[in-house]
Amino acid sequence: MVPDRVDVTFTSGSDPIAAWWFPGGTGRRPCVVMAHGAGATKRCGLQPYAQRFAGVGFHVLVIDYRHFGDSGGQPRQLLDPQQQVDDILAAVGYARSRDDVDPDRVAVWGTSFGGGNVVIAAVRDGRVAAVVSQCPAMDGLTLVRRSLTQPGFTAGALLAVVRAVAADLLAAGLDRPPAHIALVGPPGSGALMSAPDSEPGYRRIAGPDWSNAVCARIAVLITRHRPIWVADRLPCPWLVQICDRDTVAPTASAMSAARRAGTRAVVRHYDLGHFDIYVDQGFDVSVQDQLDFLCHRLAPEKS
Secondary structure, eight states, X not given: OOOSOEXXXXXXXXXXXXXXXXXXXXXXXXXXXXXXXXXXXXXXXXXXXXXXXXXXXOEEEEEOOTTSTTSOOSSTTOOOHHHHHHHHHHHHHHHHHSTTEEEEEEEEEEXXXXXXXXXXXXXXXXXXXEEEEESOOOOHHHHHHHHHTSTTOOHHHHHHHHHHHHHHHHHXXXXXXXXXXXXXXXXXXXXXXXXXXXXXXXXXXXXXXXXXXXXXXXHHHGGXXXXXXXXXXXXXOEEEEEETTOSSSOHHHHHHHHHHHGGGEEEEEESOOTTGGGSHHHHHHHHHHHHHXXXXXXXXXXX
């Protein structure tokens, strides 16, 4: 009998990466590598997707990035975009190393911030067979601008963020404990995400190991993280799922990135907010589009 889920571990850099392995059946099969969004863990709403993919014959690997969840890495809650891309590439390498995976049929799947990460990972890898980006954050600089223009964001909130960033950068240089900012919060709070639907939406999918804090240096690191500029170099088909009422990941950036990818991009629009796509009807509709896309390109029934 095929187990529903198995814990596996591999390394990225010098740190252990904790992951869930969902077998799609016996024998050599295609694999979907899944990466979560900013500040999340694999327990934040990803298991339902993995179960659906495994149910049609894909092996699935769901990771925790370094510094989050069950994975290693110090300091904790460090959101480093470059390291996260490296972690996805390490996961792809681990999947290909398995005897039960067809190395030419490995796809990468990312949501929110992870939706941009997987684009960069696919470009760097060059062999990935397909990419899925759900409500993707494709331009870190635009993300920062949106955060600064959210309703209720005040000069006082900005000052608090600047102080936290300065303290965290100093701490990093002196090898001291980091300074944090909130990942989500109410409007005007100075959190990384402070749109009215951010905190209730995120908390609805948050797992028991989730912490509402990230190292404040992300406010600087994120401005240099711009997956949009490599979208035209994608080597494979790309499903871009855009929530038209998204208050977190700017839709214009996702649409612009899709245009840069040309005929490789398959774009789907949903009348949803950023967090609506993970639950209820939003989940049902979006995951079916993902299944159709992945089955057409990776053909699990031929395994």
